[in-house]
Amino acid sequence: MAAVQAQVEVHYRSDIVDGLRRRGGELTVGGVTVRLAKQFGFCYGVERAIDLAYAARKVFKGRRLFILGEIIHNPEVNRQIGEMGIVNLLAKGEEVPLESLDRDDVVIVPAFGTDVTTLNGIKARGCQIVDTTCGDVMSVWKRVRQYASDEMTSIIHGKAAHEETKATASRATSGGKGHYLVVLTLGETDEVCQYIEHGGDKAAFLNRFDGAYSEGFDPDLHLKRVGVANQTTMLRGETEEVQRRIAASIQRRDGGSEPSANFRFFDTICGATQERQDALKEMLASRMDLLLVVGGYNSSNTSHLAEMGQEKLPTYFIRNAGRLESGEKITHFDLHLKEEVRSKGWMPSAPIIVGVTAGASCPNNLIEETIVRLFELHGHGREAVLAAALA
Numbered sequence: 001m002a003a004v005q006a007q008v009e010v011h012y013r014s015d016i017v018d019g020l021r022r023r024g025g026e027l028t029v030g031g032v033t034v035r036l037a038k039q040f041g042f043c044y045g046v047e048r049a050i051d052l053a054y055a056a057r058k059v060f061k062g063r064r065l066f067i068l069g070e071i072i073h074n075p076e077v078n079r080q081i082g083e084m085g086i087v088n089l090l091a092k093g094e095e096v097p098l099e100s101l102d103r104d105d106v107v108i109v110p111a112f113g114t115d116v117t118t119l120n121g122i123k124a125r126g127c128q129i130v131d132t133t134c135g136d137v138m139s140v141w142k143r144v145r146q147y148a149s150d151e152m153t154s155i156i157h158g159k160a161a162h163e164e165t166k167a168t169a170s171r172a173t174s175g176g177k178g179h180y181l182v183v184l185t186l187g188e189t190d191e192v193c194q195y196i197e198h199g200g201d202k203a204a205f206l207n208r209f210d211g212a213y214s215e216g217f218d219p220d221l222h223l224k225r226v227g228v229a230n231q232t233t234m235l236r237g238e239t240e241e242v243q244r245r246i247a248a249s250i251q252r253r254d255g256g257s258e259p260s261a262n263f264r265f266f267d268t269i270c271g272a273t274q275e276r277q278d279a280l281k282e283m284l285a286s287r288m289d290l291l292l293v294v295g296g297y298n299s300s301n302t303s304h305l306a307e308m309g310q311e312k313l314p315t316y317f318i319r320n321a322g323r324l325e326s327g328e329k330i331t332h333f334d335l336h337l338k339e340e341v342r343s344k345g346w347m348p349s350a351p352i353i354v355g356v357t358a359g360a361s362c363p364n365n366l367i368e369e370t371i372v373r374l375f376e377l378h379g380h381g382r383e384a385v386l387a388a389a390l391a
Contacts, residue, residue, distance in 0.1 A: 007054055011080060012042070014368035019389030027371075029380045029388050031350030034371050035288060037357040039279035041367060043272030045134035046072050046360055049111040052132045057084050060106045060128070066096065067108040068118065069163055071132070072361040073299035075319065101125040112163035113137050115170035136232045136270040137164055141171045143266050147227035148178025152264065153217075155192065156182045157242045158231025160212040162300060165231045172229075173214050179222045182212040189242045193249035196223050225262040226250070232270035233301035233360075235308075236277065239269060272360050273301045280308055280357050288355040289348050290314040294370050295359035297333045297340075302359025306335060309355075316346060321369035327377045350378055 017036070020027050025036040042050075049071055056065060069090040070078045082088065086108065089096045098118070101107070103126030109119070113133040122129060144154040154172035158165040160182040172180035183189050188209075195205055205219050228246060230239045243265045254260040284291075291309040295302030297319060309315030316332040318324070323331040323340075327347045334341045354374060358367050372382045 012050075012077075012363035012365050014364035016368045016371060016386055016389045017041075017364040019386075020371075023389065027385070027389055029375055029384055030378060031352065032375055032378045032380065033351070033353045034374060035283060035286070035353060035355045036367075036371075037276070037279040037283050037355070039272075039275040040356075040358045041360070041362050041364055043270075043276075043360040045111055045136065045270075045272065049132035049134070050077065052130055053081055053086060053108055054084070056106060056108060056130045057086065063128075064105045065108070066101070066105060067110060068114045068122075069110055069112075071108065071110045073296040073302070073359075074361040074363070074366075075296055076366060077361065077363060098122060098125060101127050103127065106130060109133055110163070111137075113141070113167035114163070115167050117170065133167075134232070134270070136268070136272075137167070140168050140229050140232060140268045143227070143268060144168055144172040144178070144180070144229050145174045147229070147264065148172055148174040150225075150227075151177045152225045152227045153222040154178060154180040155226050155228050155242075155246060156180055156230060157184075157189075157228065157234055157239045158182060159184055159300060162231055164233070164300075168229065168231070169214070179214040179217045181209060181214075181217065181219075181223075183209075183242065186238065186241060186245070189245050192223070193245050195219050196226075196246070196249045197253050227264040227266075229266070230268055231300065232268060233273045233299075233304070234269065235304050236269045236274055270301075270360075273304075276301065276305060276357065276360065277308065280305055283355055283357070284309065284312045288313060288353045290316065290346070290352075291355040291357070292370060292374070293317045293357055293359070294320070294367055295362040299359045299361050302362065303335060305357055305359060306333075309357075310335070313355075314346070316343070318370070320366055321373035324370070324373045324377060347377065352378075 020036050027034050053071055065086045066089045067086050071081055098121045106128045107122050109131045111132055111134045147154045156165060169180045172178050183192060202219055228243045247263050250260045250263045291313055293306040306315055306317040316330055318332050329344055330346045331340055331342050372385055375385045
């Protein structure tokens, strides 16, 4: 495993980021100061998933190696995995039918996990499975299985199309006793609360949440006893508010001053996600001119960091350093439009303080490239930045 970790380090480590950590997360060259959040980048679950994928490539030489979708939500990391000869079974337009797999093939389950039907299909083919599912995700699975065992409906706070949420939802019907309903926003939560307390037009409700509930779900029957779970990368405060509103609705419906036995919840927010949110919150309390958030645009935890930043100061969500085109132009992801846009006049003149953070799926080398590019736009090359970071 030491050889595997050494290979991973070659691909993803950064001397500049390591130096910044030792300096307390702040580096000044000329009139430019970069402030790095105390917690950022790869979490333990992501590191483990990547290590296992690299190890699988070494151990299973000569065998076909596949992965169920992206290992994490970062295009550069997924490209590297592909270059190692690990084939994405679910690549858009290039899907590989499970029926084409056999017992000599190796299939990697990504950090998000996978749904029960797909997993059983792979097992039925006799494939060797390398499971890199994050432990925090499996903790959520345990909760929703318990809800199902007790014939409760799991209300899952998350994105219905996200791999993790789909994997969790597939376990919320365990044993054929449970159901699930996915809510993304507090507005959707309020609609569910309204139905819990007062009922309503069932057909309209089902149409409103089309694609976000289990087969056979009937809101008249299956919102009587519920348990709340979540996609582990959601904002903690928002998940807590979802829990509070649903609990209050059930209590009002059922009467009494005590919490209803028809409602349950557990804290299943990922620890690493919360650490990154807390670190950014602390950094946002200090004076900065702008914030750069680095990571994959389909990364849920990274998107939430960008949302937090936008509430406080000019924030740019970028995939890599190449998006910093010049001191005048930047290409970044617009969370509302759900696409990349180009902005002008984004960089104030020096002296300037720029905050930098990254999601749990962003490697240190991409963070370094972003920091170096930022200094380059002010006339300071990589060698000067490295020397300052290691001083």
